[in-house]
Amino acid sequence: MAEVKVENLTKSYGRLVAVNDVSFSCKDGEFFTFLGPSGAGKTTTLELIAGIKKPDSGKIYIGDELVNELPPQERDVAMAFENYSLYPHFSVYENIAFPLKAPTRKEKLSSKEERKRVEEMANLLGIGELLDRRPQHLSGGQRQRVSLARAMVRRPRVYLLDEPIAHLDAKLKVAARTTLKRLATKLGTTIIYVTHDYKEALALSDRILILRAGLVEQIGTAEDVYLSPVTDFVARLIGDPPINLIDGELVSVDDKFLFKVNDEFSFEIQKEILEKAQRIARQENGKLKVRIGIRPVYVGVSEEKLSPNSFQLPVYAVEHEADSSIVTFELKDTFLIAKKNKKVNWGISDKVYLDFDQTHIHFFKKTLELSKR
Numbered sequence: 001m002a003e004v005k006v007e008n009l010t011k012s013y014g015r016l017v018a019v020n021d022v023s024f025s026c027k028d029g030e031f032f033t034f035l036g037p038s039g040a041g042k043t044t045t046l047e048l049i050a051g052i053k054k055p056d057s058g059k060i061y062i063g064d065e066l067v068n069e070l071p072p073q074e075r076d077v078a079m080a081f082e083n084y085s086l087y088p089h090f091s092v093y094e095n096i097a098f099p100l101k102a103p104t105r106k107e108k109l110s111s112k113e114e115r116k117r118v119e120e121m122a123n124l125l126g127i128g129e130l131l132d133r134r135p136q137h138l139s140g141g142q143r144q145r146v147s148l149a150r151a152m153v154r155r156p157r158v159y160l161l162d163e164p165i166a167h168l169d170a171k172l173k174v175a176a177r178t179t180l181k182r183l184a185t186k187l188g189t190t191i192i193y194v195t196h197d198y199k200e201a202l203a204l205s206d207r208i209l210i211l212r213a214g215l216v217e218q219i220g221t222a223e224d225v226y227l228s229p230v231t232d233f234v235a236r237l238i239g240d241p242p243i244n245l246i247d248g249e250l251v252s253v254d255d256k257f258l259f260k261v262n263d264e265f266s267f268e269i270q271k272e273i274l275e276k277a278q279r280i281a282r283q284e285n286g287k288l289k290v291r292i293g294i295r296p297v298y299v300g301v302s303e304e305k306l307s308p309n310s311f312q313l314p315v316y317a318v319e320h321e322a323d324s325s326i327v328t329f330e331l332k333d334t335f336l337i338a339k340k341n342k343k344v345n346w347g348i349s350d351k352v353y354l355d356f357d358q359t360h361i362h363f364f365k366k367t368l369e370l371s372k373r
Ligand code: ADP
Pocket: 013, 016, 018, 036, 037, 038, 039, 040, 041, 042, 043, 044, 045
């Protein structure tokens, strides 16, 4: 086990800066996740840590050791990729044992020790009974466990796992996530994990590093990134339906401040959040512009006017979930989504009242383009 510390890591491919001055420190035994969309630089960062690629600049420490000049096999890390398929002519046992036989290994196990290790790992993953079978006689979920066992059968200082369960369908993925979390907890080894799926990141991680076009956007716990996203990008990446981002201006009327999108859509900003709104707002063409973020569950929708701050909009669409409804409204450059924990049966263009729970409003600078897609 070891901590991993990365300082000012940069890697370009030609003119593209894939990893841009990335720094973080992952604690010994931590489950640390890189989260970001495709192309954000997650895999490249992992490959730099593994030693498969060389950085243009920056330092990588594993434990107290600067490993920049060490070849991959001497870094004592195990790296697993998304599409590791099983060897069809090997038994489950042989598949799992395979990494233990690699000639570069520091750790040399006797065949007895090897068997013990493979059985231990198989039992942890609930596939101890399957060791003599061939992969073609396994279910998809069982195969997935075998590949996870193979990825983690070694005892390195650090595991580097690149989207190891991304290709599974939704149900298998949830089961695999649980298995992985159990395994990680039992092993207690430092894990750096890569995913583009925010749910996986929240479910598994001690901390999450959010990457955007090679740059670190935020590092924090699941609560940090969900409750206190530092940018509109982080806010949008996490949550489903996605957080509403709405651009408007701060307008002072008498002794009040309004957040105004247009003539139909404006509300008074409560005192508690006014200071934050003013701090983040920017002058643009003589107007004080700001972007707000509010998650769909905090957008109240009702047939009655529930507060002086309620405003009315026509319904764009209503979708149903098992015991809730998703109500969408159309704004100029985006949609506004409300999630109501009750089924509603409003028709298109029905006018309903909206009410924002202002304690859950975030204010952002604009760093994302909005679209209706
Ligand atoms: P992620 O894993 O987050 O999807 P990657 O680290 O694979 O991102 O890629 C980051 C960026 O670097 C992308 O724009 C990708 O196209 C580019 N890239 C990755 N590998 C190479 C390569 N070998 N040559 C050129 N560009 C690359």
